[in-house]
Amino acid sequence: MPDRLLRKLIPLALLLMLVLAPGAYAYNDGRGFYGATDDKVVTDAGFILIVFFPVFVFTMSKLQKRLDRRKDARKAAHKAQLGDVRWRGGW
Numbered sequence: 001m002p003d004r005l006l007r008k009l010i011p012l013a014l015l016l017m018l019v020l021a022p023g024a025y026a027y028n029d030g031r032g033f034y035g036a037t038d039d040k041v042v043t044d045a046g047f048i049l050i051v052f053f054p055v056f057v058f059t060m061s062k063l064q065k066r067l068d069r070r071k072d073a074r075k076a077a078h079k080a081q082l083g084d085v086r087w088r089g090g091w
Contacts, residue, residue: 034041 031037
């Protein structure tokens with residue numbers, strides 16, 4: 001059943017893209033939603049990217065370090081709980 005559905009949907013999706021593509025080019029003289037771009041806009045966007053990626057990597061590494069510390073603490077607590085033979089149960 002899904003195979004027949006895909007055989008019908010893929011050509012329909014391609015046809016829809018072909019029909020809508022000219023309208024995407026014609027809207028707003030092809031400038032996009034921001035407007036006309038000049039050298040200053042492109043340079044500012046580049047600087048934003050230069051700042052964003054190191055900040056993103058720093059933030060994600062701090063988050064990973066914090067999550068690793070929580071995981072290690074949880075593993076240590078579990079190991080400590082199982083460490084004492086008297087508390088394991090059984091006969």
